[in-house]
Amino acid sequence: MRLTVVGCSGSMPGPGSAASSYLVQSDGTAPSPGDAAANRTWNVLLDLGSGAFGPLQTLLQPHDVDAVLLSHLHPDHCADLTALAVWLRYGPGSVLGTGGAVPPERRVRVIGPAGTAERLAELSMEMPGDVAATFDVETVADGDELAVGPLRVAAHEVRHPVTAFAYRLTGPDGEVLTYTGDTDSCDGVERAAAGADLLLSEAAFTDGVDEVRGIHLTGSRAGALARDAGVRRLLLTHLQPWADPERIRDDAAAVYDGPVALARAGQVDQVLAHS
Ligand SMILES: [Zn+2]
Known part of the structure:
Protein backbone atom coordinates (compact mmCIF):
# COMPACT_ATOMS: atom_id res chain seq x y z
CA MET A 1 0.00 0.00 0.00
CA ARG A 2 1.35 3.40 -0.91
CA LEU A 3 0.26 6.57 0.89
CA THR A 4 0.70 10.01 -0.69
CA VAL A 5 -0.14 13.11 1.33
CA VAL A 6 -2.28 15.30 -0.93
CA GLY A 7 -3.08 17.78 1.82
CA CYS A 8 -2.34 17.73 5.54
CA SER A 9 -3.19 21.19 6.86
CA GLY A 10 -5.57 21.14 9.82
CA SER A 11 -9.01 22.74 9.74
CA MET A 12 -8.27 24.79 6.60
CA PRO A 13 -5.68 25.03 3.82
CA GLY A 14 -2.37 26.47 5.00
CA PRO A 15 0.44 28.30 3.19
CA GLY A 16 2.21 25.04 2.39
CA SER A 17 -0.62 22.54 2.04
CA ALA A 18 -4.26 21.97 1.22
CA ALA A 19 -6.62 20.66 3.88
CA SER A 20 -7.01 16.93 4.57
CA SER A 21 -6.64 14.47 1.73
CA TYR A 22 -4.53 11.33 1.36
CA LEU A 23 -4.17 9.08 -1.65
CA VAL A 24 -3.88 5.36 -0.93
CA GLN A 25 -2.82 3.17 -3.84
CA SER A 26 -2.61 -0.57 -4.00
CA ASP A 27 -1.97 -2.99 -6.82
CA GLY A 28 -4.15 -6.01 -6.83
CA THR A 29 -7.13 -7.90 -7.98
CA ALA A 30 -10.58 -7.06 -6.78
CA PRO A 31 -12.62 -9.89 -5.27
CA SER A 32 -15.41 -9.22 -7.78
CA PRO A 33 -14.69 -11.52 -10.75
CA GLY A 34 -16.92 -9.55 -13.12
CA ASP A 35 -14.67 -6.49 -13.21
CA ALA A 36 -12.50 -6.73 -16.32
CA ALA A 37 -10.15 -4.03 -15.04
CA ALA A 38 -9.86 -5.60 -11.61
CA ASN A 39 -6.14 -6.38 -11.74
CA ARG A 40 -4.65 -2.91 -11.65
CA THR A 41 -3.67 -0.05 -9.38
CA TRP A 42 -6.55 1.06 -7.19
CA ASN A 43 -6.79 4.67 -6.07
CA VAL A 44 -8.58 5.52 -2.86
CA LEU A 45 -8.78 8.93 -1.24
CA LEU A 46 -9.07 9.44 2.47
CA ASP A 47 -11.01 12.72 2.56
CA LEU A 48 -10.94 15.47 -0.07
CA GLY A 49 -10.83 18.68 1.92
CA SER A 50 -10.65 22.30 0.88
CA GLY A 51 -7.91 23.01 -1.65
CA ALA A 52 -6.93 19.36 -2.12
CA PHE A 53 -8.31 19.00 -5.64
CA GLY A 54 -5.44 21.16 -6.94
CA PRO A 55 -2.51 18.99 -5.84
CA LEU A 56 -4.55 15.85 -6.53
CA GLN A 57 -4.26 16.66 -10.25
CA THR A 58 -0.47 16.41 -10.02
CA LEU A 59 -0.82 12.78 -8.87
CA LEU A 60 -3.42 11.24 -11.17
CA GLN A 61 -6.34 11.92 -13.45
CA PRO A 62 -9.13 12.66 -10.98
CA HIS A 63 -11.57 10.39 -12.83
CA ASP A 64 -9.23 7.49 -12.02
CA VAL A 65 -10.13 7.75 -8.34
CA ASP A 66 -12.03 4.58 -7.39
CA ALA A 67 -13.42 5.70 -4.06
CA VAL A 68 -13.35 8.52 -1.54
CA LEU A 69 -13.66 7.59 2.12
CA LEU A 70 -14.98 10.56 4.09
CA SER A 71 -14.10 10.64 7.77
CA HIS A 72 -16.82 13.23 8.38
CA LEU A 73 -18.61 16.09 6.71
CA HIS A 74 -16.71 19.17 7.89
CA PRO A 75 -15.54 21.19 4.84
CA ASP A 76 -11.84 20.73 5.51
CA HIS A 77 -12.49 17.01 4.85
CA CYS A 78 -15.08 16.98 2.07
CA ALA A 79 -15.42 20.38 0.36
CA ASP A 80 -13.44 19.54 -2.78
CA LEU A 81 -15.80 16.74 -3.74
CA THR A 82 -17.67 19.63 -5.36
CA ALA A 83 -14.67 20.07 -7.67
CA LEU A 84 -14.49 16.35 -8.41
CA ALA A 85 -18.17 16.44 -9.35
CA VAL A 86 -17.55 19.16 -11.93
CA TRP A 87 -14.56 17.25 -13.31
CA LEU A 88 -16.59 14.05 -13.71
CA ARG A 89 -19.43 15.87 -15.47
CA TYR A 90 -17.50 18.22 -17.73
CA GLY A 91 -13.82 17.23 -17.64
CA PRO A 92 -11.79 14.90 -19.87
CA GLY A 93 -13.76 11.90 -21.06
CA SER A 94 -17.11 13.26 -19.94
CA VAL A 95 -20.20 13.19 -22.09
CA LEU A 96 -19.71 16.72 -23.34
CA GLY A 97 -22.52 19.16 -23.27
CA THR A 98 -25.07 17.00 -21.55
CA GLY A 99 -24.43 18.18 -18.04
CA GLY A 100 -26.55 15.25 -17.02
CA ALA A 101 -25.88 11.97 -15.32
CA VAL A 102 -22.34 10.63 -15.21
CA PRO A 103 -22.28 7.11 -16.73
CA PRO A 104 -22.12 4.38 -14.08
CA GLU A 105 -18.60 3.25 -15.06
CA ARG A 106 -17.31 6.79 -14.56
CA ARG A 107 -18.95 7.45 -11.20
CA VAL A 108 -16.78 7.53 -8.12
CA ARG A 109 -17.78 5.72 -4.95
CA VAL A 110 -18.14 8.12 -2.03
CA ILE A 111 -18.33 6.45 1.35
CA GLY A 112 -19.17 8.50 4.42
CA PRO A 113 -21.51 9.10 7.34
CA ALA A 114 -25.29 9.23 7.07
CA GLY A 115 -26.22 12.48 5.37
CA THR A 116 -23.29 12.46 2.95
CA ALA A 117 -25.39 12.93 -0.22
CA GLU A 118 -27.39 15.73 1.37
CA ARG A 119 -24.22 17.47 2.55
CA LEU A 120 -22.62 17.30 -0.89
CA ALA A 121 -25.81 18.68 -2.43
CA GLU A 122 -25.77 21.57 0.04
CA LEU A 123 -22.11 22.36 -0.71
CA SER A 124 -22.83 22.37 -4.46
CA MET A 125 -26.21 24.14 -4.16
CA GLU A 126 -27.82 21.16 -5.87
CA MET A 127 -30.41 18.49 -5.16
CA PRO A 128 -29.41 15.11 -3.69
CA GLY A 129 -30.53 13.57 -7.01
CA ASP A 130 -27.79 15.49 -8.81
CA VAL A 131 -25.25 14.06 -6.41
CA ALA A 132 -26.61 10.56 -7.05
CA ALA A 133 -26.16 11.13 -10.79
CA THR A 134 -22.45 11.85 -10.21
CA PHE A 135 -21.30 9.71 -7.29
CA ASP A 136 -22.23 6.30 -5.94
CA VAL A 137 -22.77 7.36 -2.35
CA GLU A 138 -22.69 4.74 0.40
CA THR A 139 -23.09 5.43 4.09
CA VAL A 140 -21.30 3.61 6.86
CA ALA A 141 -21.98 2.98 10.53
CA ASP A 142 -19.69 1.96 13.36
CA GLY A 143 -18.10 -1.44 12.68
CA ASP A 144 -19.03 -1.62 9.01
CA GLU A 145 -16.59 -3.36 6.69
CA LEU A 146 -16.33 -3.04 2.93
CA ALA A 147 -13.91 -3.66 0.09
CA VAL A 148 -12.43 -1.25 -2.44
CA GLY A 149 -10.52 -3.33 -4.97
CA PRO A 150 -7.93 -5.30 -3.00
CA LEU A 151 -8.28 -3.13 0.12
CA ARG A 152 -10.43 -4.10 3.05
CA VAL A 153 -11.84 -1.13 4.92
CA ALA A 154 -13.31 -0.99 8.41
CA ALA A 155 -15.10 2.09 9.75
CA HIS A 156 -14.91 2.88 13.46
CA GLU A 157 -16.94 5.72 14.93
CA VAL A 158 -14.83 8.24 16.81
CA ARG A 159 -15.27 11.30 19.05
CA HIS A 160 -15.89 14.60 17.30
CA PRO A 161 -18.72 17.19 17.42
CA VAL A 162 -20.32 15.55 14.36
CA THR A 163 -20.54 11.88 13.35
CA ALA A 164 -17.01 10.89 12.38
CA PHE A 165 -15.10 7.74 11.53
CA ALA A 166 -11.57 6.44 11.66
CA TYR A 167 -10.77 4.07 8.80
CA ARG A 168 -8.64 0.96 9.07
CA LEU A 169 -7.34 -0.17 5.67
CA THR A 170 -5.83 -3.62 5.20
CA GLY A 171 -3.86 -4.23 2.01
CA PRO A 172 -3.31 -7.41 0.01
CA ASP A 173 -0.25 -8.43 2.05
CA GLY A 174 -1.98 -7.81 5.35
CA GLU A 175 -0.43 -4.38 5.83
CA VAL A 176 -2.58 -2.01 7.89
CA LEU A 177 -2.94 1.75 7.61
CA THR A 178 -5.19 3.53 10.08
CA TYR A 179 -6.42 7.06 9.50
CA THR A 180 -7.97 8.69 12.54
CA GLY A 181 -9.94 11.41 10.76
CA ASP A 182 -10.79 14.01 13.38
CA THR A 183 -11.20 12.70 16.90
CA ASP A 184 -10.34 13.05 20.53
CA SER A 185 -9.18 9.97 22.42
CA CYS A 186 -11.81 7.20 22.40
CA ASP A 187 -12.31 3.45 22.18
CA GLY A 188 -13.27 3.63 18.50
CA VAL A 189 -9.97 5.09 17.37
CA GLU A 190 -8.06 2.60 19.53
CA ARG A 191 -9.89 -0.28 17.88
CA ALA A 192 -9.18 1.17 14.45
CA ALA A 193 -5.48 1.58 15.25
CA ALA A 194 -4.75 -1.73 17.00
CA GLY A 195 -1.41 -3.07 15.75
CA ALA A 196 -1.38 -0.87 12.63
CA ASP A 197 1.77 -0.70 10.52
CA LEU A 198 1.23 3.03 10.09
CA LEU A 199 -1.03 5.29 12.15
CA LEU A 200 -1.88 8.49 10.30
CA SER A 201 -3.14 10.50 13.23
CA GLU A 202 -4.50 13.96 13.52
CA ALA A 203 -2.88 16.11 16.21
CA ALA A 204 -4.64 19.40 15.69
CA PHE A 205 -4.43 20.67 19.24
CA THR A 206 -1.44 21.66 21.33
CA ASP A 207 -0.99 20.24 24.82
CA GLY A 208 -1.33 22.93 27.46
CA VAL A 209 -2.83 25.39 24.99
CA HIS A 216 -9.18 16.77 18.51
CA LEU A 217 -6.10 14.93 19.63
CA THR A 218 -2.95 16.68 20.81
CA GLY A 219 0.61 15.48 20.33
CA SER A 220 0.58 13.62 23.63
CA ARG A 221 -2.84 12.10 23.02
CA ALA A 222 -1.79 10.92 19.54
CA GLY A 223 1.37 9.48 21.08
CA ALA A 224 -0.63 7.71 23.78
CA LEU A 225 -2.92 6.27 21.11
CA ALA A 226 0.09 4.98 19.14
CA ARG A 227 1.58 3.47 22.29
CA ASP A 228 -1.62 1.88 23.61
CA ALA A 229 -2.65 0.53 20.18
CA GLY A 230 0.84 -0.92 19.61
CA VAL A 231 1.37 0.65 16.19
CA ARG A 232 4.70 0.42 14.35
CA ARG A 233 4.95 4.03 13.17
CA LEU A 234 3.15 7.31 13.82
CA LEU A 235 2.63 10.02 11.21
CA LEU A 236 1.13 13.22 12.60
CA THR A 237 -1.18 15.32 10.47
CA HIS A 238 -3.99 17.91 10.51
CA LEU A 239 -1.81 20.41 12.38
CA GLN A 240 -3.38 23.84 12.21
CA PRO A 241 -1.47 26.54 10.31
CA TRP A 242 -0.68 28.47 13.49
CA ALA A 243 0.58 25.42 15.42
CA ASP A 244 4.21 24.68 16.29
CA PRO A 245 4.85 21.33 14.55
CA GLU A 246 8.06 20.51 16.41
CA ARG A 247 6.39 21.01 19.75
CA ILE A 248 3.52 18.70 18.80
CA ARG A 249 5.95 16.06 17.52
CA ASP A 250 7.99 16.30 20.73
CA ASP A 251 4.82 15.91 22.81
CA ALA A 252 3.99 12.72 20.88
CA ALA A 253 7.53 11.35 21.09
CA ALA A 254 7.56 11.90 24.84
CA VAL A 255 4.94 9.18 25.32
CA TYR A 256 5.52 6.89 22.31
CA ASP A 257 8.82 5.06 21.74
CA GLY A 258 8.35 4.27 18.02
CA PRO A 259 9.15 6.48 15.04
CA VAL A 260 7.18 9.75 14.91
CA ALA A 261 7.09 11.97 11.81
CA LEU A 262 5.17 15.02 10.64
CA ALA A 263 3.16 14.71 7.42
CA ARG A 264 4.21 16.99 4.55
CA ALA A 265 2.24 17.70 1.39
CA GLY A 266 3.50 15.51 -1.45
CA GLN A 267 5.22 13.01 0.81
CA VAL A 268 5.04 9.35 -0.27
CA ASP A 269 5.13 6.52 2.24
CA GLN A 270 5.18 2.78 1.62
CA VAL A 271 3.10 0.89 4.12
CA LEU A 272 4.53 -2.61 4.49
CA ALA A 273 3.25 -5.55 6.48
CA HIS A 274 5.45 -6.41 9.42
CA SER A 275 7.08 -9.79 9.21
ZN1 LIG B 1 -13.73 18.07 11.86
Missing part, protein backbone atom coordinates in the same frame (compact mmCIF):
# COMPACT_ATOMS: atom_id res chain seq x y z
CA ASP A 210 -6.07 23.88 23.64
CA GLU A 211 -7.91 22.59 26.70
CA VAL A 212 -11.32 21.88 25.14
CA ARG A 213 -12.10 18.15 24.88
CA GLY A 214 -14.17 16.06 22.47
CA ILE A 215 -12.85 17.56 19.25
Whole structure:
Protein backbone atom coordinates (compact mmCIF):
# COMPACT_ATOMS: atom_id res chain seq x y z
CA MET A 1 0.00 0.00 0.00
CA ARG A 2 1.35 3.40 -0.91
CA LEU A 3 0.26 6.57 0.89
CA THR A 4 0.70 10.01 -0.69
CA VAL A 5 -0.14 13.11 1.33
CA VAL A 6 -2.28 15.30 -0.93
CA GLY A 7 -3.08 17.78 1.82
CA CYS A 8 -2.34 17.73 5.54
CA SER A 9 -3.19 21.19 6.86
CA GLY A 10 -5.57 21.14 9.82
CA SER A 11 -9.01 22.74 9.74
CA MET A 12 -8.27 24.79 6.60
CA PRO A 13 -5.68 25.03 3.82
CA GLY A 14 -2.37 26.47 5.00
CA PRO A 15 0.44 28.30 3.19
CA GLY A 16 2.21 25.04 2.39
CA SER A 17 -0.62 22.54 2.04
CA ALA A 18 -4.26 21.97 1.22
CA ALA A 19 -6.62 20.66 3.88
CA SER A 20 -7.01 16.93 4.57
CA SER A 21 -6.64 14.47 1.73
CA TYR A 22 -4.53 11.33 1.36
CA LEU A 23 -4.17 9.08 -1.65
CA VAL A 24 -3.88 5.36 -0.93
CA GLN A 25 -2.82 3.17 -3.84
CA SER A 26 -2.61 -0.57 -4.00
CA ASP A 27 -1.97 -2.99 -6.82
CA GLY A 28 -4.15 -6.01 -6.83
CA THR A 29 -7.13 -7.90 -7.98
CA ALA A 30 -10.58 -7.06 -6.78
CA PRO A 31 -12.62 -9.89 -5.27
CA SER A 32 -15.41 -9.22 -7.78
CA PRO A 33 -14.69 -11.52 -10.75
CA GLY A 34 -16.92 -9.55 -13.12
CA ASP A 35 -14.67 -6.49 -13.21
CA ALA A 36 -12.50 -6.73 -16.32
CA ALA A 37 -10.15 -4.03 -15.04
CA ALA A 38 -9.86 -5.60 -11.61
CA ASN A 39 -6.14 -6.38 -11.74
CA ARG A 40 -4.65 -2.91 -11.65
CA THR A 41 -3.67 -0.05 -9.38
CA TRP A 42 -6.55 1.06 -7.19
CA ASN A 43 -6.79 4.67 -6.07
CA VAL A 44 -8.58 5.52 -2.86
CA LEU A 45 -8.78 8.93 -1.24
CA LEU A 46 -9.07 9.44 2.47
CA ASP A 47 -11.01 12.72 2.56
CA LEU A 48 -10.94 15.47 -0.07
CA GLY A 49 -10.83 18.68 1.92
CA SER A 50 -10.65 22.30 0.88
CA GLY A 51 -7.91 23.01 -1.65
CA ALA A 52 -6.93 19.36 -2.12
CA PHE A 53 -8.31 19.00 -5.64
CA GLY A 54 -5.44 21.16 -6.94
CA PRO A 55 -2.51 18.99 -5.84
CA LEU A 56 -4.55 15.85 -6.53
CA GLN A 57 -4.26 16.66 -10.25
CA THR A 58 -0.47 16.41 -10.02
CA LEU A 59 -0.82 12.78 -8.87
CA LEU A 60 -3.42 11.24 -11.17
CA GLN A 61 -6.34 11.92 -13.45
CA PRO A 62 -9.13 12.66 -10.98
CA HIS A 63 -11.57 10.39 -12.83
CA ASP A 64 -9.23 7.49 -12.02
CA VAL A 65 -10.13 7.75 -8.34
CA ASP A 66 -12.03 4.58 -7.39
CA ALA A 67 -13.42 5.70 -4.06
CA VAL A 68 -13.35 8.52 -1.54
CA LEU A 69 -13.66 7.59 2.12
CA LEU A 70 -14.98 10.56 4.09
CA SER A 71 -14.10 10.64 7.77
CA HIS A 72 -16.82 13.23 8.38
CA LEU A 73 -18.61 16.09 6.71
CA HIS A 74 -16.71 19.17 7.89
CA PRO A 75 -15.54 21.19 4.84
CA ASP A 76 -11.84 20.73 5.51
CA HIS A 77 -12.49 17.01 4.85
CA CYS A 78 -15.08 16.98 2.07
CA ALA A 79 -15.42 20.38 0.36
CA ASP A 80 -13.44 19.54 -2.78
CA LEU A 81 -15.80 16.74 -3.74
CA THR A 82 -17.67 19.63 -5.36
CA ALA A 83 -14.67 20.07 -7.67
CA LEU A 84 -14.49 16.35 -8.41
CA ALA A 85 -18.17 16.44 -9.35
CA VAL A 86 -17.55 19.16 -11.93
CA TRP A 87 -14.56 17.25 -13.31
CA LEU A 88 -16.59 14.05 -13.71
CA ARG A 89 -19.43 15.87 -15.47
CA TYR A 90 -17.50 18.22 -17.73
CA GLY A 91 -13.82 17.23 -17.64
CA PRO A 92 -11.79 14.90 -19.87
CA GLY A 93 -13.76 11.90 -21.06
CA SER A 94 -17.11 13.26 -19.94
CA VAL A 95 -20.20 13.19 -22.09
CA LEU A 96 -19.71 16.72 -23.34
CA GLY A 97 -22.52 19.16 -23.27
CA THR A 98 -25.07 17.00 -21.55
CA GLY A 99 -24.43 18.18 -18.04
CA GLY A 100 -26.55 15.25 -17.02
CA ALA A 101 -25.88 11.97 -15.32
CA VAL A 102 -22.34 10.63 -15.21
CA PRO A 103 -22.28 7.11 -16.73
CA PRO A 104 -22.12 4.38 -14.08
CA GLU A 105 -18.60 3.25 -15.06
CA ARG A 106 -17.31 6.79 -14.56
CA ARG A 107 -18.95 7.45 -11.20
CA VAL A 108 -16.78 7.53 -8.12
CA ARG A 109 -17.78 5.72 -4.95
CA VAL A 110 -18.14 8.12 -2.03
CA ILE A 111 -18.33 6.45 1.35
CA GLY A 112 -19.17 8.50 4.42
CA PRO A 113 -21.51 9.10 7.34
CA ALA A 114 -25.29 9.23 7.07
CA GLY A 115 -26.22 12.48 5.37
CA THR A 116 -23.29 12.46 2.95
CA ALA A 117 -25.39 12.93 -0.22
CA GLU A 118 -27.39 15.73 1.37
CA ARG A 119 -24.22 17.47 2.55
CA LEU A 120 -22.62 17.30 -0.89
CA ALA A 121 -25.81 18.68 -2.43
CA GLU A 122 -25.77 21.57 0.04
CA LEU A 123 -22.11 22.36 -0.71
CA SER A 124 -22.83 22.37 -4.46
CA MET A 125 -26.21 24.14 -4.16
CA GLU A 126 -27.82 21.16 -5.87
CA MET A 127 -30.41 18.49 -5.16
CA PRO A 128 -29.41 15.11 -3.69
CA GLY A 129 -30.53 13.57 -7.01
CA ASP A 130 -27.79 15.49 -8.81
CA VAL A 131 -25.25 14.06 -6.41
CA ALA A 132 -26.61 10.56 -7.05
CA ALA A 133 -26.16 11.13 -10.79
CA THR A 134 -22.45 11.85 -10.21
CA PHE A 135 -21.30 9.71 -7.29
CA ASP A 136 -22.23 6.30 -5.94
CA VAL A 137 -22.77 7.36 -2.35
CA GLU A 138 -22.69 4.74 0.40
CA THR A 139 -23.09 5.43 4.09
CA VAL A 140 -21.30 3.61 6.86
CA ALA A 141 -21.98 2.98 10.53
CA ASP A 142 -19.69 1.96 13.36
CA GLY A 143 -18.10 -1.44 12.68
CA ASP A 144 -19.03 -1.62 9.01
CA GLU A 145 -16.59 -3.36 6.69
CA LEU A 146 -16.33 -3.04 2.93
CA ALA A 147 -13.91 -3.66 0.09
CA VAL A 148 -12.43 -1.25 -2.44
CA GLY A 149 -10.52 -3.33 -4.97
CA PRO A 150 -7.93 -5.30 -3.00
CA LEU A 151 -8.28 -3.13 0.12
CA ARG A 152 -10.43 -4.10 3.05
CA VAL A 153 -11.84 -1.13 4.92
CA ALA A 154 -13.31 -0.99 8.41
CA ALA A 155 -15.10 2.09 9.75
CA HIS A 156 -14.91 2.88 13.46
CA GLU A 157 -16.94 5.72 14.93
CA VAL A 158 -14.83 8.24 16.81
CA ARG A 159 -15.27 11.30 19.05
CA HIS A 160 -15.89 14.60 17.30
CA PRO A 161 -18.72 17.19 17.42
CA VAL A 162 -20.32 15.55 14.36
CA THR A 163 -20.54 11.88 13.35
CA ALA A 164 -17.01 10.89 12.38
CA PHE A 165 -15.10 7.74 11.53
CA ALA A 166 -11.57 6.44 11.66
CA TYR A 167 -10.77 4.07 8.80
CA ARG A 168 -8.64 0.96 9.07
CA LEU A 169 -7.34 -0.17 5.67
CA THR A 170 -5.83 -3.62 5.20
CA GLY A 171 -3.86 -4.23 2.01
CA PRO A 172 -3.31 -7.41 0.01
CA ASP A 173 -0.25 -8.43 2.05
CA GLY A 174 -1.98 -7.81 5.35
CA GLU A 175 -0.43 -4.38 5.83
CA VAL A 176 -2.58 -2.01 7.89
CA LEU A 177 -2.94 1.75 7.61
CA THR A 178 -5.19 3.53 10.08
CA TYR A 179 -6.42 7.06 9.50
CA THR A 180 -7.97 8.69 12.54
CA GLY A 181 -9.94 11.41 10.76
CA ASP A 182 -10.79 14.01 13.38
CA THR A 183 -11.20 12.70 16.90
CA ASP A 184 -10.34 13.05 20.53
CA SER A 185 -9.18 9.97 22.42
CA CYS A 186 -11.81 7.20 22.40
CA ASP A 187 -12.31 3.45 22.18
CA GLY A 188 -13.27 3.63 18.50
CA VAL A 189 -9.97 5.09 17.37
CA GLU A 190 -8.06 2.60 19.53
CA ARG A 191 -9.89 -0.28 17.88
CA ALA A 192 -9.18 1.17 14.45
CA ALA A 193 -5.48 1.58 15.25
CA ALA A 194 -4.75 -1.73 17.00
CA GLY A 195 -1.41 -3.07 15.75
CA ALA A 196 -1.38 -0.87 12.63
CA ASP A 197 1.77 -0.70 10.52
CA LEU A 198 1.23 3.03 10.09
CA LEU A 199 -1.03 5.29 12.15
CA LEU A 200 -1.88 8.49 10.30
CA SER A 201 -3.14 10.50 13.23
CA GLU A 202 -4.50 13.96 13.52
CA ALA A 203 -2.88 16.11 16.21
CA ALA A 204 -4.64 19.40 15.69
CA PHE A 205 -4.43 20.67 19.24
CA THR A 206 -1.44 21.66 21.33
CA ASP A 207 -0.99 20.24 24.82
CA GLY A 208 -1.33 22.93 27.46
CA VAL A 209 -2.83 25.39 24.99
CA ASP A 210 -6.07 23.88 23.64
CA GLU A 211 -7.91 22.59 26.70
CA VAL A 212 -11.32 21.88 25.14
CA ARG A 213 -12.10 18.15 24.88
CA GLY A 214 -14.17 16.06 22.47
CA ILE A 215 -12.85 17.56 19.25
CA HIS A 216 -9.18 16.77 18.51
CA LEU A 217 -6.10 14.93 19.63
CA THR A 218 -2.95 16.68 20.81
CA GLY A 219 0.61 15.48 20.33
CA SER A 220 0.58 13.62 23.63
CA ARG A 221 -2.84 12.10 23.02
CA ALA A 222 -1.79 10.92 19.54
CA GLY A 223 1.37 9.48 21.08
CA ALA A 224 -0.63 7.71 23.78
CA LEU A 225 -2.92 6.27 21.11
CA ALA A 226 0.09 4.98 19.14
CA ARG A 227 1.58 3.47 22.29
CA ASP A 228 -1.62 1.88 23.61
CA ALA A 229 -2.65 0.53 20.18
CA GLY A 230 0.84 -0.92 19.61
CA VAL A 231 1.37 0.65 16.19
CA ARG A 232 4.70 0.42 14.35
CA ARG A 233 4.95 4.03 13.17
CA LEU A 234 3.15 7.31 13.82
CA LEU A 235 2.63 10.02 11.21
CA LEU A 236 1.13 13.22 12.60
CA THR A 237 -1.18 15.32 10.47
CA HIS A 238 -3.99 17.91 10.51
CA LEU A 239 -1.81 20.41 12.38
CA GLN A 240 -3.38 23.84 12.21
CA PRO A 241 -1.47 26.54 10.31
CA TRP A 242 -0.68 28.47 13.49
CA ALA A 243 0.58 25.42 15.42
CA ASP A 244 4.21 24.68 16.29
CA PRO A 245 4.85 21.33 14.55
CA GLU A 246 8.06 20.51 16.41
CA ARG A 247 6.39 21.01 19.75
CA ILE A 248 3.52 18.70 18.80
CA ARG A 249 5.95 16.06 17.52
CA ASP A 250 7.99 16.30 20.73
CA ASP A 251 4.82 15.91 22.81
CA ALA A 252 3.99 12.72 20.88
CA ALA A 253 7.53 11.35 21.09
CA ALA A 254 7.56 11.90 24.84
CA VAL A 255 4.94 9.18 25.32
CA TYR A 256 5.52 6.89 22.31
CA ASP A 257 8.82 5.06 21.74
CA GLY A 258 8.35 4.27 18.02
CA PRO A 259 9.15 6.48 15.04
CA VAL A 260 7.18 9.75 14.91
CA ALA A 261 7.09 11.97 11.81
CA LEU A 262 5.17 15.02 10.64
CA ALA A 263 3.16 14.71 7.42
CA ARG A 264 4.21 16.99 4.55
CA ALA A 265 2.24 17.70 1.39
CA GLY A 266 3.50 15.51 -1.45
CA GLN A 267 5.22 13.01 0.81
CA VAL A 268 5.04 9.35 -0.27
CA ASP A 269 5.13 6.52 2.24
CA GLN A 270 5.18 2.78 1.62
CA VAL A 271 3.10 0.89 4.12
CA LEU A 272 4.53 -2.61 4.49
CA ALA A 273 3.25 -5.55 6.48
CA HIS A 274 5.45 -6.41 9.42
CA SER A 275 7.08 -9.79 9.21
ZN1 LIG B 1 -13.73 18.07 11.86
